[in-house]
Amino acid sequence: MDESLKQKNARLVQILVLVVIGMFGFGFALVPLYDVLCDLTGLNGKAETVAAEETPYKVDMVREINIELLTSLNEATPLIFRTETKQLKIHPGEYHTVNFYAENKTDKVVVAQAIPSFSPGVVAKYFNKVECFCFKQQTFKPGESKVMPMRFVVKPDLPKDFKTITLSYTFFDNTKASVQN
Amino acid sequence: MKKTKQLFTGLILFLSGLGTLQAAENCPSNRMEGSVCLPNGFPMEADPGRYALNLTQGQTQISHDVYNLHMLILWICVLVGLGVFSAMFYSIYHHRKSKGHVAKQFHENTLVEIIWTIIPAVILVSMAIPATKTMLEMDDVQDSDMTIKVTGWQWKWEYEYLGHDIHFFSKLSDASNQARQLNSGIDTTEVPNYLLSVDEPVVVPVNKKIRLVFTAADVLHSWWVPELGWKKDAIPGFINEAWTSVSKPGVFRGQCTELCGKDHAFMPIVVIAMEQADYDVWAKAKVEEMKQGASLADEPHDQLVKNGGEIYAKNCATCHMPDGAGIPGAFPALTNSPVVTGDIKAQANLILNGKNAMPAFGKQLQAAELAAVITYTRNALGNSKGDEIQAKEINSMLGGAAAAPQTELGNNGAAKSKSAEKPNSVKKTTAPEDKPKKADKPKLAASQADEVENVQFASDKFYPQKKVTDKPSPVTANTSKKAESADAKGEATLAELVKKGESVYQENCQSCHQPGGIGMPPVFPALKGSAVVTGKIDAQVDMMLKGKGMMPGFGKTLSADDFAAVLAFTRNKLNATGDFKQPSEIGALQ
Amino acid sequence: MSAVVAEHDKHHDHSHDDHDHGPAKGILRWIITTNHKDIGTLYLVFALVMFFVGGTMALVIRAELFEPGLQFVEPQFFNSMTTMHALVMVFGAVMPGFVGLANWMIPMMIGAPDMALPRMNNMSFWMLVAGILLLASTLFMEGGAPASGWTLYPPLVLQTGKALPFAVFSVHLLGISSIMGAINIIATIFNMRAPGMTLMRMPMFVWTWVITAFLLVAVMPVFAGAVTMLLTDKFFETSFFDAAGGGDPVLYQHIFWFFGHPEVYIMILPTFGVASTIIPVFARKPLFGYSSMVYATAAIAFLSFIVWAHHMFTVGMPIVGELYFMYATMLIAIPTAVKVFNWTATMWKGSMTLETPMLFSIAFVALFTLGGFTGLMMSIAPSDLQYHDTYFIVAHFHYTLVPASVFMLMAAGYYWLPKWTGNMYNEKVGQLHFWLSAISVNILFFPQHFLGLAGMPRRIPDYNVQFADWNMISSIGGFIFGISQLLFLYIVIDTIRGGTGIKATNEVWDGAVQYGGGGTVGLEWTLPSPPPYHTFTEAPVVVPIEYEH
Incomplete structure (x- = not known):
């Protein structure tokens, strides 16, 4: 094998190795890219995890949106979790507060994170929460019960097709992870 | 022939359904599907046959659309296939060396190649149009008449009728479950609807737009009833939705279609569509049953x-x-x-x-x-x-x-956590004013009882964790007449601590160390006169915080107040060392 | 015909021992070898062994599914079998099989003395062995082998016992091995072609492999990334795929299928290449539409990157997503159809003989087309909501893998074995093997279409009695197919040991020199059978072939 071929090979291998490393990185880059995609398309009904400003909107008194609230517990999360309001009719642009109730069934500290999910997924970007227990982990003392408010508005520019919005919260038990940290 | 088969099936249903016989007595049609009594005159299930070849047409508009789409594309494929295969096999038959055929040497023809690129493209467009229509129709979940939340569990389904107080779990029927065990020796052909029957079917009214919202509690699952025309994944933490509207009464069977662990094959779905009136009867009875709690039906x-x-x-x-x-x-x-x-x-x-x-x-x-x-x-x-x-x-x-x-919303209902779900008589609430009324109910029920015990078994250790007495014992009544808030902060007197410590002791220690601290030798040491309890207070605190052997560490499970109280109680009521520690000191150690 | 091969090559073939050492002696030869032919043989033997290992697992599956009820294995072990069968067949049999062919044939096809990076070649083979051994070791671990399907979807895969990190590291090793192999192939094809072997004169097998190699380089690292995330989710408290920490299990599916769909084509493109090489030889006619074949291959490879979510129509994507992935997927039908038409046109007005390699190739075109049709049906999103995760899918991908990839690996075996060994295989046994395989593979997989349409989900160890008869027929087909493959093993061993006693000529197949290449002669057929240990140490000069019009 002559020298020039060796050099050519080495060059090509270098390029290809860079491609491989790049694609390995791309796999990880898909994680934030996916979030961007979710925001843009409402994929999977992922919701914002930070509070929005309470900006006043013009209330659209003509339209009525049916809001359904669901609560779930993942695996054996030792909580009682329910919503005080299962269903409410609202006008876009109007601020509402609904209360959720959660109670620690054990005599140990429970740390749990509520994960929101919307259906249809695309409505997530028209649904602004100014206050939510899902923004951060909730710590429950033994036997503690909490009433947790969630304040929200449906923006008036919600496309006309949507008449029902389902918002689900699932509590995941994060006690183990947070104890270790 | 068919009648005989039905009769036979009915007989088997009757024999294997002994468990539901009780309910069947109250079922006028004598036809039970799991816990559900099918109304009189309910259509018989069609026998799927054992050599089914094609997709079901199903029972909904969507499933018919899907079926038509499926057939359209199947026929297009068959036609294209016939064309390609006949050309190929004609060539294989005739253009052979043994037939003396001499090979032509052509190897390209731009016109032909363009034509056979364009033709498939046109065919594809003709497929895409009806497909898009059906897809848009499926996606339109708005304006539904009712919503059912479906949660996938390893390995059962949970159904919750939103706004109707109906909530239940649906598991593989017992007959199927016994037969499906490895080498059960049970002839699966004798089990009615083997692996496709459940204890609690989902009942829906016909001709109503029913929206289903899916989620999962552990791993991915997928909810599929072929006759409804679609399947949808259930994903932990996220919700998905789909809708259906069944055109006529019937029993429809399906299965989980996303691998979800070892018993993936054993979590079927049964949907019963009924006339609205029949559905109402079922729903009313179901709501009643929910109110009454668990079934008191006799079991074999x-x-x-x-x-x-x-x-x-x-x-x-x-x-x-x-x-x-x-x-x-x-x-x-x-x-x-x-x-x-x-x-x-x-x-x-x-x-x-x-x-x-x-x-x-x-x-x-x-x-x-x-x-x-x-x-x-x-x-x-x-x-x-x-x-x-x-x-x-x-x-x-x-x-x-x-x-x-337990009909609470969001109650996960898993059998394994049942013992932990029962109400305790004493609770700490951080938002007392906003306390919802519903939450008070179990408390009331519980406080009627003199004594409520709640024992949990954690891992392989045995340690009763909660025992609360509302009735003050004579001892504590003598020690202190002053009622103290359980959450009192600041310096506490020995008397207060000992008084409080008694109830903490009863709650946390008594089951093992026994009332009066006599213990249960040799497993559980007596505290009365114990070297530890009468020894250095710091050593005792350390041991109580961290645990030892069967003794669990209470550092994380008891509040500083409770800890200090029970410490004082063991040293001064069961023994007489005279020393104690303040909650604040314990808090610092914790 | 006016093809010319450089003359100085010929005298060299017999004098290589003079100035170049031969293979090392004994077992060491196979461990330290950097010779592309030796490594090709190692890959092929390894693939054949894995084909039988994975096949045995398939037979466990088919035995359990022979009739309803559980007779032989527990459901968890059944799931391990489906998972391991897929991983072993994909990463242990089909991919290494084609890498083996690439090692043997690409240098000989393009007139190169060896692969560009011979030492890396050796390393990538032994990493493959290590990876597969690591994977196999999980079968004996606490909690059993992975049982979450070869797609390793979380959260289920995180419930795997002790085996999870081993499975993940095994995927890493297999990935590194494939990537090294791919880099080597790209470097060989780009830098080592003989003078005159322009890109558009390369045999189709070389073309399909260079495209496959690029797919491998692009997607194997993504898969490695995905399984690494699984590992950190399980052991290092990250939550890429855990909703509790802001992750999403569906994200894994997106990443996986971004790898997974090209991966499917990694297994099928070299298959196309082998078919495009064999069919012209036995039709005694040049390949029809050589350049459109190249473009179609490239188009398929490109499309493979933008259709991944058609594996996920049921996860609940927004309607625009569903429609986009449906349309994009339907597009794949066009280049695939072009390929099928081209193969048919190649046979058209040829002068065909039906030796075993050609029989397998014809069966491939016909049965792959069938698999393609079901693929088209599945691209229609609303219908796929019925087909998804049923036996219809199982039937579809087995049609595109067994009578396609596996058949063409065997066709390649029959086609090149005489070249590799210098001995003709036993044509009678070969034909018997073909007919048994072709018939039983249809008994095995065709009824699975019916099962899926009738409502049988995939990955279940037990089923309702309505599915009993087709399952039994399918299992019978499976056992016949499995046992028939012993004939192939027999033929391979027999041919290596002398076969029928008939020595193969240089050309082996009548017309192989003229039609066995792409835009030039089939170079490998100008070499002696078996070829000497070192070939083309001095590059031949190749000139384009002129066909009559």
Whole structure:
């Protein structure tokens, strides 16, 4: 094998190795890219995890949106979790507060994170929460019960097709992870 | 022929449905599907046959659309296939060397190549148009008449009718479950709807737009009933939705279609569509049943023993050991025990109300579970009394009051956590004013009882964790007449601590160390006169914080207040060292 | 015909021992070898062994599914079998099989003395062995082998016992091995072609492999990334795929299928290449539409990157997503159809003989087309909501893998074995093997279409009695197919040991020199059978071939 071929090979291998490393990185880059995609398309009904400003909107008194609230517990999360309001009719642009109730069934500290999910997924970007227990982990003392408010508005520019919005919260038990940290 | 088959099926249904016989008595049509009585004149299920070739047309508009789409594309494929294959096989037959055919040497023809690129493209467009229409139709979940939330669990489905107080779990039917065990020896052809029948079917009204919202509690699942025309994944933490509108009554069967672990094949789905009036009857009865709590229906003996085995393993085996041998000196053996082999009522009474270290299970388990576990102990673990007790009797022993049903929204309902779900009589609430009314109900029910015990078994250790007395004991009444808030902060006097410590002791320590601190040698040491309790206070605190051997660490489970109180109690009531520690000191150590 | 091969090559073939050492002696030869022919043989033997290992697992599956009820294995072990069968067949049999062919044939096809990076070649083979051994070791671990399907979807895969990190590291090793192999192939094809072997004169097998190699380089690292995330989710408290920490289990599916769909084409493109090489030889006619074949291959490879979510129509994507992935997927039908038309046109007005390699190739075109049709049906999103995760899918991908990839690996075996060994295989046994395989593969997989349409989900160890008869027929087909493959094993061993006693000529197949290449002669057929240990140490000069019009 002559020298020039060796050099050519080495060059090509270098390029290809860079491609491989790049694609390995791309796999990880898909994680934030996916979030961007979710925001843009409402994929999977992922919701914002930070509070929005309470900006006043013009209330659209003509339209009525049916809001359904669901609560779930993942695996054996030792909580009682329910919503005080299962269903409410609202006008876009109007601020509402609904209360959720959660109670620690054990005599140990429970740390749990509520994960929101919307259906249809695309409505997530028209649904602004100014206050939510899902923004951060909730710590429950033994036997503690909490009433947790969630304040929200449906923006008036919600496309006309949507008449029902389902918002689900699932509590995941994060006690183990947070104890270790 | 078909009639004979139906008759035969009916007979099998009757025989295998012994468990539901009780309910079947009240079923005018005598046709039960799981727990659901099919209305009179309900259409017979079509036999799927054993050589089905094609997709079902299904029972909804969507499923018909999908079927038509499927057939359209199938026929296009068949036509294209016929064209390609006939050209190919014509060529293979005729253009052969053995036939003396000489090869032409052409190897490209731009025109032909362009044509056969464009033709498939045109065909594809003609497919895409109806496909897009159907897709858009499927996606339109708005304006539904009712919503059912479906949650996938390993390995069962949970259904919740939103706004209707109907909520239940749906598992593989017992007949199928027995037959599906490895080498069960049961002929699966004799089991009606083998692996496609459940204990609690989903019932829906016909011609109503029903929206289904899907989620999962552990891993991915997928909900598929072929006759509805689609399937949808259930994803933990996220919701998905789909809709259906069934055009005529019938029983429709489906399965989980996303691999979800070992019993993926054993979590079927049964949907029963009924006329609105029949549905209303079912829904009303179901709501009633929810209110009454767990079923008090009689179970066959073998079923009781079987169910009881599971409950025993979860609730009793830690102390009485899986084989019932107990731990001599601490926990009595159940095998050949005079209690277990004696009067069944006496045994039930003991289990319901507890005795010494034995917690009262009356408030922890449901009547049906208690009946099962009592029957189990008498007919397993080396005992063979042959008798049984039914949930109804247990219920009457409990004072007739229905055991508090758990119909809470979001209650995960898993059997394994049942014992932990029962209400406690004392709770700390951070938002007392906003406390919802519903939450008060279980509290009231519980406070009617003099004493509520709640025993949990954590890992392989046995440590009763909660025992609260509302009735003040004479001792504490003498010690201090002043009622103190449980959450009092700041410096506490020894008397206060000792008083409070008594209830903490009863709650956390008494089941093992016994009232009066006499212990249960050799397993649980006496605290009265104990070297630890009368020794250095710091050493005792350390041990209580961290635990030792069977003794659990209470550093994380007790508040500083409670910890200091029980410490003071053990040293000054059970013993007389005169020293104690303030909650603030304990808090610093924690 | 006016093709010319440089003359100085010929005298060299017999004098290589003079100035170049031969293979090392004994077992060491196979461990330290850097010779492309030796490594090709190692890969092929390894693939054949894995084909039988994976096949045995398939037979466990088919035995359990022979009738309803559980007779042989527990459901968890059944799931391990489906998972391991897929991983072993994909990463242990089909991919290494084609890498083996690439090692043997690409240098000989393009007139190169060896692969560009011979030492890396050796390393990538032994990493493959290590990876597969690591994977196999999980079968004996606490909690059993992975049982979450070869797609390893979380959260289920995180419930795997002790085996999870081993499975993940095994995927890493297999990935590194494939990537090294791919880099080597790209470097060989780009830098080592003989003078005159322009890109558009390369045999189709070389073309399909260079495209496959690029797919491998692009997607194997993504898969490695995905399984690494699984590992950190399980052991290092990250939550890429855990909703509790802001992750999403569906994200894994997106990443996986971004790898997974090209991966499917990694297994099928070299298959196309082998078919495009064999069919012209036995039709005694040049390949029809050589350049459109190249473009179609490239188009398929490109499309493979933008259609991944058609594996996920049921996860609940927004409607625009569903429609986009449906349309994009339907597009794949066009280049695939072009390929099928081209193969048919190549046979058209040829002068065909039906030796075993050609029989397998014809069966491939016909049965792959069938698999393609079901693929088209599945691209229609609303219908796929019925087909998804049923036996219809199982039937589809087995049609595109068994009578396609596996058949063409065997066709390649029959086609090149005489070249590799210098001995003709036993044509009678070969034909018997073909007919048994072709018939039983249809008994095995065709009824699975019916099962899926009738409502049988995939990955279940037990089923309702309505599915009993087709399952039994399918299992019978499976056992016949499995046992028939012993004939192939027999033929391979027999041919290596002398076969029928007939020595193969240089050309082996009548017309192989003229039609066995792409835009030039089939170079490998100008070499002796078997070829000497070192070939083309001095590059031949190749000139384009002129066909009559």
